[in-house]
Amino acid sequence: MSKDNQLLEELTSREYEHGWTSDIEMESAPKGLNEDIIRFISAKKNEPDWLLQWRLKAYRTWTTMAEPKWPNVTYPAINYQDIIYYAAPKQKAKPKSLEDVDPELLKTFEKLGISLTEQKRLTGVAVDAVLDSVSVATTFKEKLAELGIIFCSFSEAVREHPELVKKYLGSVVPMNDNYFAALNSAVFSDGSFCYIPKGVRCPMELSTYFRINAANTGQFERTLIVADEGSYVSYLEGCTAPQRDENQLHAAVVEIYAMKDAHVKYSTVQNWYPGDKEGKGGIYNFVTKRALCAGENSKVSWTQVETGSAITWKYPSCVLKGDNSSGEFYSVAVTNNYQQADTGTKMIHIGRNTKSRIVSKGISAGHSQNSYRGQVHVLKRAENARNFSQCDSLLMGNKCGAHTFPYIDVENNTARVEHEATTSKIGEDQIFYCLQRGIDEESAVALIVNGYAKEVLNQLPMEFAVEAQKLLALTLEGSVG
Amino acid sequence: MLSIKNLSAQIDGKQILNGINLEVKAGEVHAIMGPNGSGKSTLASVLAGREEFEVTGGEVEYLGKNLLELEPDERAREGVFLAFQYPVEIPGVSTINFMKTAVNQVREHRGQDPLDAVSFLGLMKEKMKLVEIDQSLLNRSLNEGFSGGEKKRNEIFQMAMLEPKLAILDETDSGLDIDALKIVANGVNKLRSKNNAIIVVTHYQRLLNYIVPDFVHVLYKGKIVKSGGKELALELEAKGYDWIKSEAEVV
Ligand SMILES: Nc1ncnc2c1ncn2[C@@H]1O[C@H](COP(=O)(O)OP(=O)(O)OP(=O)(O)O)[C@@H](O)[C@H]1O
Ligand SMILES: [Mg+2]
Numbered sequence: 156m157s158k159d160n161q162l163l164e165e166l167t168s169r170e171y172e173h174g175w176t177s178d179i180e181m182e183s184a185p186k187g188l189n190e191d192i193i194r195f196i197s198a199k200k201n202e203p204d205w206l207l208q209w210r211l212k213a214y215r216t217w218t219t220m221a222e223p224k225w226p227n228v229t230y231p232a233i234n235y236q237d238i239i240y241y242a243a244p245k246q247k248a249k250p251k252s253l254e255d256v257d258p259e260l261l262k263t264f265e266k267l268g269i270s271l272t273e274q275k276r277l278t279g280v281a282v283d284a285v286l287d288s289v290s291v292a293t294t295f296k297e298k299l300a301e302l303g304i305i306f307c308s309f310s311e312a313v314r315e316h317p318e319l320v321k322k323y324l325g326s327v328v329p330m331n332d333n334y335f336a337a338l339n340s341a342v343f344s345d346g347s348f349c350y351i352p353k354g355v356r357c358p359m360e361l362s363t364y365f366r367i368n369a370a371n372t373g374q375f376e377r378t379l380i381v382a383d384e385g386s387y388v389s390y391l392e393g394c395t396a397p398q399r400d401e402n403q404l405h406a407a408v409v410e411i412y413a414m415k416d417a418h419v420k421y422s423t424v425q426n427w428y429p430g431d432k433e434g435k436g437g438i439y440n441f442v443t444k445r446a447l448c449a450g451e452n453s454k455v456s457w458t459q460v461e462t463g464s465a466i467t468w469k470y471p472s473c474v475l476k477g478d479n480s481s482g483e484f485y486s487v488a489v490t491n492n493y494q495q496a497d498t499g500t501k502m503i504h505i506g507r508n509t510k511s512r513i514v515s516k517g518i519s520a521g522h523s524q525n526s527y528r529g530q531v532h533v534l535k536r537a538e539n540a541r542n543f544s545q546c547d548s549l550l551m552g553n554k555c556g557a558h559t560f561p562y563i564d565v566e567n568n569t570a571r572v573e574h575e576a577t578t579s580k581i582g583e584d585q586i587f588y589c590l591q592r593g594i595d596e597e598s599a600v601a602l603i604v605n606g607y608a609k610e611v612l613n614q615l616p617m618e619f620a621v622e623a624q625k626l627l628a629l630t631l632e633g634s635v636g
Numbered sequence: 637m638l639s640i641k642n643l644s645a646q647i648d649g650k651q652i653l654n655g656i657n658l659e660v661k662a663g664e665v666h667a668i669m670g671p672n673g674s675g676k677s678t679l680a681s682v683l684a685g686r687e688e689f690e691v692t693g694g695e696v697e698y699l700g701k702n703l704l705e706l707e708p709d710e711r712a713r714e715g716v717f718l719a720f721q722y723p724v725e726i727p728g729v730s731t732i733n734f735m736k737t738a739v740n741q742v743r744e745h746r747g748q749d750p751l752d753a754v755s756f757l758g759l760m761k762e763k764m765k766l767v768e769i770d771q772s773l774l775n776r777s778l779n780e781g782f783s784g785g786e787k788k789r790n791e792i793f794q795m796a797m798l799e800p801k802l803a804i805l806d807e808t809d810s811g812l813d814i815d816a817l818k819i820v821a822n823g824v825n826k827l828r829s830k831n832n833a834i835i836v837v838t839h840y841q842r843l844l845n846y847i848v849p850d851f852v853h854v855l856y857k858g859k860i861v862k863s864g865g866k867e868l869a870l871e872l873e874a875k876g877y878d879w880i881k882s883e884a885e886v887v
Contacts, residue, residue: 582724583688584724585724585725585726587686587708587724588720588723588724588726589709589726589734589738590685590707590708590709591684591685591708591709591712591718591720592712592734592735592738592794592798593709593712593713593738593741593742593798594709594712594734594737594738594741595709595741596709598737598741602726602729602733602737603726603729605728605729606726606727606728606729606777607728608728609728609729610728
């Protein structure tokens with residue numbers, strides 16, 4: 156309860172608060188996309204040939220694919236030749252420790268409230284910080300290594316653990332999975348890699364923080380998490396971008412591979428720049444996130460709080476292959492002004508006694524459009540599969556829209572699939588009740604909205620829950636009255 | 637403390653209050669009675685600042701200020717409290733969390749530091765005792781699934797927490813069983829002081845046995861048509877409203 160109040164007291168800034176840019180010397184590729192650019196990226200990173208070939212194959216596949224048109228979003232055509240696919244902070248040599256990192260860079264992350272100096276605020280959270288195309292620093296590496304946990308940038312993983320990367324890269328999201336996944340596979344520049352060995356419970360939250368800084372640059376990062384038998388890890392992802400008038404493309408891929416008895420919790424607070432009040436600028440966020448519950452009794456939980464981006468296209472999914480495996484999806488998606496979100500999940504039941512749970516809370520304000528799209532697919536051999544889905548929409552004002560597209564596909568008649576949906580408006584009565592107790596209107600909205608989203612927010616680790624509550628309130632400021 | 641002069645208000649073009657006059661001094665308890673639909677809740681809403689109601693005439697002075705110019709949340713922070721006839725449900729927000737937000741905003745307005753978790757809990761425990769409310773109720777979502785009586789008791793708990801100068805209780809007695817009525821009335825009496833005033837809207841003399849009013853007013857068709865001491869309530873209980881109605885129609 157004290158965190159709520161802290162939130163309300165901190166409710167002072169009015170606009171997107173991460174809209175500044177840092178002045179960091181950058182090195183980048185020329186605009187546009189072709190095989191030479193891909194070779195350039197691969198060479199910059201000193202990659203082995205197998206990875207270059209993998210990228211090139213993805214690129215060739217991508218050129219044969221078409222951008223998906225089914226999401227309930229509209230935007231002008233993206234010119235893929237007008238984007239810079241690689242940008243990196245210029246550094247004399249690869250930093251060996253934090254002392255070697257450009258102080259401007261460290262300042263950038265300090266400003267975001269992310270301390271990379273380990274003894275500071277985020278004790279108990281290991282951070283991999285990614286600025287534009289490259290990973291800047293990873294904290295707590297040695298401590299984790301004692302337990303055999305690998306947590307590092309993707310590039311480092313390619314160098315130090317090629318056998319793991321080669322084995323699992325694309326094993327959950329194949330390079331030809333969809334248009335944006337193929338694009339990412341061709342040009343991804345960095346991201347995080349994480350491996351938790353057999354039977355190890357990761358003692359701290361692992362976190363990746365993404366920041367787009369350079370202009371005209373796309374961000375294409377890749378995260379790969381491999382949880383070996385009986386392991387546990389809780390993973391956090393946060394993101395921000397400067398305020399710019401043009402749209403920027405972000406097309407990431409996250410793959411989670413969970414073996415027998417493994418449990419992975421993946422939480423995101425997505426706060427990319429959403430564009431201004433008239434809908435100008437903002438990030439196009441086209442992300443593929445998928446988990447494979449490969450082993451028996453494995454479990455993956457996705458929790459997302461989506462407040463940013465001009466357009467969000469994102470369906471964190473679980474493929475429940477192992478018997479008794481389970482998948483969860485908890486989501487709060489807020490849209491305001493001219494934001495558009497088409498987000499949801501897919502739960503694919505393959506194994507026996509597999510379970511899935513979906514809790515989606517949409518909040519729309521301003522002129523925004525907010526769609527939930529969810530698929531529950533129970534395959535033939537998935538005896539006794541269970542799914543429960545709850546999709547709620549909250550409307551603020553009457554110029555916004557909320558839409559639900561549930562697809563249910565059951566091929567085994569022992570399955571039990573339940574779906575509940577509600578749509579409500581934030582009540583004048585509720586707001587007046589708060590006002591009458593001396594609570595001002597902004598705080599009243601924050602209180603009501605956080606109450607509505609509570610079931611999802613409760614899934615977040617404490618550190619993130621506070622940030623998420625603040626974000627919800629900030630996103631909705633000025634949307635009532 | 638509160639001075640209402642010739643107050644009129646309407647909603648959707650329908651005139652509901654027709655020139656109300658009422659003087660309330662610190663330390664006093666006023667009871668407002670009157671038939672259904674006579675405008676009691678409307679008066680309470682207008683005083684609390686509900687925007688749906690349009691004030692079409694008259695003035696309200698509260699502690700030297702023009703009350704009608706203050707926003708509803710400012711009125712609350714200045715010490716006006718309304719115990720709602722129909723308390724509102726807020727899913728996912730506990731009474732504790734709700735009160736912590738409210739208490740600290742009121743404190744900030746008074747130039748006081750916010751209460752830390754420990755002092756807040758202390759204050760809460762003290763007030764819980766006053767209205768004999770259980771903490772498990774306060775941990776639940778505000779008013780969601782509360783019984784009628786629990787909602788009313790929760791309103792008085794909030795009143796105790798916020799220590800208002802002017803409290804308006806709109807039918808807080810309806811829905812309470814006999815024991816709860818005594819407890820709630822007892823709580824209200826403990827909150828009575830020479831510095832604050834209470835307006836009790838009720839249909840029943842029974843409540844006034846416990847919260848003894850200094851004045852009783854009868855509201856009819858948006859006007860106070862009769863005022864008296866506490867014996868007026870007894871008379872109404874015995875005779876009903878017809879005699880007042882006919883008196884009022886004659887005038
Ligand atoms: N939103 C509204 N729209 C139209 N008429 C309204 C509205 N709110 C109240 N009224 C009308 O105003 C009149 C007074 O209502 P009010 O609730 O003030 O009565 P009351 O004296 O509190 O009655 P009760 O004893 O039943 O609580 C009623 O005729 C009611 O129907
Ligand atoms: Mg009433």
